Amino acid sequence: MMYKIPRGTFDILPADSVKWQYVKDIFRKVAASFGYSEITTPIFEMAELFERSSGENSDVVQKEMYRFSDQKGRNFALRPEGTAPVVRSYVENHMDKSGARSKLFYMGPMFRYDRPQAGRYRQFYQYGIELIGSNHPYFDAEVIAIEMNFLKALGLKELRLEINSVGCANCAKDYDEALREYYRPHLNDLCPDCQKRYQQKPRRLLDCKVPSCKVFRKAAPSQLDYLDEDCRLHFAEVLKYLDTMGIAYKVNPAIVRGLDYYTNTAFEVIVDALGAQNSIAGGGRYNALIAEIGGKDTPAIGFAGGFERLLLALEKEGVTLPETVRPKVYAVAIGEEARRAILPILQTLREAGFYAEYNPEKTSFKAQMKAADTSGADYAIILGEDELAQGKLILKNLRDSVQISLDPAEVLHNLSQ
Ligand SMILES: [Zn+2]
Ligand SMILES: [Zn+2]
The missing domain is CATH 3.40.50.800 (Anticodon-binding domain)
Structure with missing residues (x-):
């Protein structure tokens, strides 16, 4: 019997470990230069945490989560993403009591049952930042700056930042109405999932990957035209901070995050060398999440990036990383x-x-x-x-x-x- 590695997973062999270690070290250094501390949570959590945070109807929860029950029949899931566990820990450990903002970063494996393809795995490794406890627009820019500094420190050159605001629950009401109006004449052309989305969460219509649904996205109304005063101001301030910090960006109304708890700023960092799957990291504000999973109403912002695509991007841009450790x-x-x-x-x-x-x-x-x-x-x-x-x-x-x-x-x- 020759045992084989499970589909969609990979070994990090000794020759590659040096590269991985190098990239992680740089991330630790850059995060530390902004005063962020590392947090490590277990790779599994109660399944309900993700059902609650990602939404029971989301693809992640419906199709992609690795679930198991233990000897006592408790329902767990291998973590499909890093934010919900960090927030769970934040609330459970009363980090809000300290009165200070929590500036956190994490690294580790995540798990999703997805069709494996280039740079996409069932066990994949992410790094991420979470800033919990402030709605100040400076921190939106700071969190973005961490990612940009990190990628630059590694030697990536062809980076693009695309940014949007998805507003808050208050802005969403008008926007949902505008979307329904726009999609109404095309209702029969939408996939069955989108038929449901049309009723429940019209904003999710925008991230459907079915080609016959995607065609409608371009001309769809933009959330940016339906922001309330507070959210409009917040977004303008974030952009001003980015300008001041010398970080170039493009406002792209198509940047919407797939999870329900996102509010206001949403962004993606894109490396063109990666081809079709060119997003290397993404994040945004999630002011609605912490109260959603039982904490106090607390604003927060963060991002996550994948190490696999990052290493692929470095390779495509011809950046050489150390491969071996030389003896002294x-x-x-x-x-x-x-x-x-x-x-x-x-x-x-x-x-x-x-x-x-x-x-x-x-x-x-x-x-x-x-x-x-x-x-x-x-x-x-x-x-x-x-x-x-x-x-x-x-x-x-x-x-x-x-x-x-x-x-x-x-x-x-x-x-x-
Ligand atoms: Zn708003
Ligand atoms: Zn669809």
Whole structure:
């Protein structure tokens, strides 16, 4: 029996792990530069949390969630997205009591039963930001700036920010009416799902992926024309902050988020190199979510992005990422006695945090020096019979081939940082 990996999942092999780690490190750094702290929630939650937050009729809940019940018959789901769990934790841990805004980021696997395709998996990895506790338009711009800084720090160049406002429940009333009016003559041409949406949530008509429904989207009325005064002002302020921060954007009324709890600002970051599936991250305000799942009425904004598409975009734009970790020091030891004597020296280097490599299976000087070169190490430390007799060893800089003889205790201080 040869076991195979489940469809729609992938192994991150050692060669790729270095890249993944690098990208995650940059995200951590950029998030920290804005004062955001990491939060890690379990990969499964009560299924009801997502039914409540995403809406029971949403595709995610209806078709894509991995559900299971445990030995006591409790209904759980593997998390299909990261926001609801973070908000659950925020409410459960009374983070609102501290009086301060919570500035949070997360990373980890999410799960959706979806048809696997290029860059899309059933277990996929996301990174995200959640700012909970402020409706100030500056924070809409800040959250967007985090994503843009992150992508720029990685070296992506062809980025586009598209932004929209989906208003609030108050704005939605007029807009829903306008949409119904627009779609009424086409009602018979819409898919069965859209027939339902027309009655329940006309705004969802805009994100139907069925081609015969999509054709109506272009000429549909825009939410931007139906914003109330507060929401119109909020949006104008967000755009002004973006201008001031030097972040280019395009207002695109077609940016609507698929989940019900989104309000006001909605945005997507697009990388054209990705082709048809070109959205690399998306987010927006979700002022209605926290009260929806049992917390106090609290404004919030966030975004999530996928690591798979991000790595694909970097590849398509020809950005090279580190693939291997190179040793600081490669140990070359000749003779049985030296091969033992080198080990405590390596221990000292490793305890000081340096990557020191040693291969006991290579014994000749030539083979070991060749391996040192291939490894890309900065230095070789060479211990032969002569050095051993003198209580010295040779430190060779493999970049400029300069070598010096020194006491083993001096090696540490002679390594460049
Ligand atoms: Zn409004
Ligand atoms: Zn449809």
